Amino acid sequence: MASERNNNYFEKRKINCLKRMESVIEELPHFCREFFIGIENNTSPLTRLNYAMDLRIFFDFLIKKVFINKTLADFDLCDLEKVKASDIEHYLSYLNSYTHDGKALSCNEKAKQRKLASVRALFKYFFNKEKIISNTAAKVKSPKIHDKEIIRLEINEVVSMINTVESGNGLSARQKAYHENTKIRDVAIITLFLGTGIRISELVGLNVDDIFMDSNSFVVTRKGGNRTILYFTDEVKGALLAWLEKRSEIKELDKDEKALFLSLRNKRISVRNVQILVEKYAKIVTPLKKITPHKLRSTFGTNLYQETGDIYVVADFLGHRDINTTKKHYAAMSDDLRRAAIKKVKLRDDD
Numbered sequence: 321m322a323s324e325r326n327n328n329y330f331e332k333r334k335i336n337c338l339k340r341m342e343s344v345i346e347e348l349p350h351f352c353r354e355f356f357i358g359i360e361n362n363t364s365p366l367t368r369l370n371y372a373m374d375l376r377i378f379f380d381f382l383i384k385k386v387f388i389n390k391t392l393a394d395f396d397l398c399d400l401e402k403v404k405a406s407d408i409e410h411y412l413s414y415l416n417s418y419t420h421d422g423k424a425l426s427c428n429e430k431a432k433q434r435k436l437a438s439v440r441a442l443f444k445y446f447f448n449k450e451k452i453i454s455n456t457a458a459k460v461k462s463p464k465i466h467d468k469e470i471i472r473l474e475i476n477e478v479v480s481m482i483n484t485v486e487s488g489n490g491l492s493a494r495q496k497a498y499h500e501n502t503k504i505r506d507v508a509i510i511t512l513f514l515g516t517g518i519r520i521s522e523l524v525g526l527n528v529d530d531i532f533m534d535s536n537s538f539v540v541t542r543k544g545g546n547r548t549i550l551y552f553t554d555e556v557k558g559a560l561l562a563w564l565e566k567r568s569e570i571k572e573l574d575k576d577e578k579a580l581f582l583s584l585r586n587k588r589i590s591v592r593n594v595q596i597l598v599e600k601y602a603k604i605v606t607p608l609k610k611i612t613p614h615k616l617r618s619t620f621g622t623n624l625y626q627e628t629g630d631i632y633v634v635a636d637f638l639g640h641r642d643i644n645t646t647k648k649h650y651a652a653m654s655d656d657l658r659r660a661a662i663k664k665v666k667l668r669d670d671d
Contacts, residue, residue, distance in 0.1 A: 337365040344372040348379060349395040355445050374438035377420055381411050400443075401452045405459040408439060412463060432463045471609055472619040478514055480605045485510050490604035501584065506597055508563035509581060513598070513613060515556040517620035517638050519543075520613040524591050526580040528567075531560060542639045550637070621646075 345353055352375060356368055363371075379392055386407050387399060415427040415435060427435065436457070443457035473481060484490060485506050488499040499506075512518055522540045530539045537551045552560075563581075567573070572586055579588035594613060602611035609615075617638070625634045635646040 334365050337369050341365065341369040341372050344369070344376055347376055347392070348372065349392055351397050351400075351446075352442070355442055358445055358449075359441070370434070371438045371441060374435045375442060377415075377418075377435065378411060378439050380420060381414050381418070382407070385410065385414065397446065397451055400446065401454065403456055405456050408436070408457055408460045411439075412436060412460075429463045429465050433465065436460065436462055470618050470622060471611070471615050472622050473514075473606065473609075473611065473616070475623075477606050478619065481514070481601060482507065482510060484604050485601050491600075495600065498584070502597070504562050504566045505581060506601070508559040509594065509597065510601065510616070511556050511559040512552070513616035514620055515552050516550055517617045517624070518550070519617065519639070520591055520594055523581065523613075524589060524594060527578040528564070528580050529578060531564075531580065533557060533561065540639075543641075548639065 341356070345356060352372075356372070359368065359371075379395065382403065383390060383392060383395075386403070387395070390399070412432050412435075415432050417424070417426050419425070440457040440460075443452070443455050446452045447455040486503060488496050488503060491499055509523065512523060518540060522542065525541055526538065532538060535551075536554070536557055537549050540548055540550055542548050567582065570582070570586060573582070574586070577586065577588070581589045581594075583589045583593055598611065598613050598616065602609070602615075605611075621634055621638055624637060625631065628634070631646055632643065635643050638646065640646045
């Protein structure tokens with residue numbers, strides 16, 4: 321039953337994603353529909369939606385800067401063949417500061433990489449289908465990603481974060497009024513983030529029946545729909561038990577509502593609401609750091625790596641499919657780990 325309800329939740333997300341994608345495709349040149357049909361069996365709905373949104377910006381650029389006298393309705397595959405590598409390089413530069421749908425936007429290196437990947441996918445598809453004679457996008461180098469320090473909470477900040485959520489110290493008078501109703505829930509959410517490294521989408525998708533207190537474990541739906549068992553400490557267990565007790569006392573709650581975490585309207589809490597509550601407390605604890613739910617995930621990953629020194633354990637907990645993703649973020653050993661590691665190296669047995 322729990323698995324079925326969770327599947328229903330993710331099925332709704334998939335349907336919404338497909339609806340949004342269809343709306344965006346309507347704004348693209350007509351030949352793009354063939355591309356999206358062609359990649360359907362090898363990509364997720366979210367990937368295709370991201371491609372569609374990225375390509376909308378790309379074609380908007382082409383109409384504004386390259387094919388100035390054309391409209392998207394007139395744009396054809398023969399026009400795609402006229403796009404030069406220098407045009408795509410200009411596009412990447414354009415992404416530094418551009419306007420789309422009346423909004424001023426900008427892209428960092430990672431966002432540029434993704435948008436270039438979307439353009440490459442389009443060119444590669446039609447080149448492989450022999451509908452264009454040159455895969456121009458393949459000639460453009462991807463922007464280099466400069467390594468950034470991982471933003472996370474230090475140990476003392478973790479303690480301060482949980483204490484702040486419990487006490488409400490530092491909140492405005494208006495925030496404190498809501499805090500009385502949400503603090504037990506908020507403590508459970510923050511503690512679960514910091515104690516398991518769960519993704520925000522995974523947390524929002526949890527149902528009550530996914531939690532197993534007798535084994536300190538819960539079932540989470542990972543990216544791609546895979547179901548995985550994760551474990552938590554007694555500290556996390558205590559926070560969850562307190563919230564489940566509070567949740568059971570909500571008289572207005574629909575008996576068919578199985579979501580673990582609820583909004584003030586007693587419906588499944590949204591991703592945006594979770595982002596807001598994390599940022600609200602984080603600004604009090606560490607105003608100079610921009611702490612998001614993903615940064616709490618990074619905090620867990622860093623702490624787990626420092627405790628175990630095992631990058632594969634960290635990758636498994638975080639649900640990384642590629643170990644290189646984990647290495648990129650967590651394999652820079654601290655001085656403490658280096659000191660601990662060198663003590664294990666022996667050249668001669670002790671007599």
